[in-house]
Amino acid sequence: MATTGPAVGPSTEPPASPGPAARAAKAQLQPGSGPAVYYVAINDGGSRGVRFGCNDSLVAVPGAASPGDALTVALGRLLGAGMPLDNDAALYDSLAASSLRFVSGYVNGSTAVVNLSGSLRPGGVCDIPRIEAQLTHTVVAASGASRAEIYVNGMPLEVALSLR
Structure with missing residues (x-):
């Protein structure tokens, strides 16, 4: 099984504790607010979040409080709702052209396992x-x-992305 950790970059080994972005997302959530969803600040050089990829930043956008499991709510927002309504921050959603659906998810020890289809x-x-x-x-x-295993149509995310 392929594993993807919270650190972004060539290594797939996660740090011993949640990375700075995960801690920052949890810190940004106020009581009564919903889970954070991540979007991209293109060519931002890391000034608004974790620097990764093509000199971009990963930016956490906290959500409004909603009933339900935090993982289901967050992935529903990310995969279904598109960009947040108050997106005056010039953020980009790299998933906008994709048609993914959350099928299931669970936490096994320190690993979240998520199954997507589409x-x-x-x-x-x-x-x-x-x-x-x-x-x-x-x-x-x-x-x-502290880490995630994400599958798309039964394939690890890395494999699904390499087939594109």
Whole structure:
């Protein structure tokens, strides 16, 4: 099984504790607010979040309080709702052209396992790390796990992205 950790970059080994982005997302959530969902600040150089990929930043956007499991709510927002309504921050959603659906998810020890179905449609080579980062960080932040295993149509996310 392929594993994706909260750190973004070539290594797939997660740090011993949640990375700075996961801690920052949890810190940004106020009592009564919903789980954070991650979007991309293109060519931001890390000034608004964790720097990764094509000199982008990963930015946590806390959600409004909603009933239900935090993982289901967060992935529903990320996969179904598109960009947040108050997106005056010039954030990009690398998943916008994809048609993914959350099938199931659970936490096993320190790992969140998520199953998605549908199709991935990256808009270019830079969207591959963006998709991986948005999904991984959103899952880790919402689940409280320290790492994520994400599957698309039964394939590990890395494999699904390499087929595009």
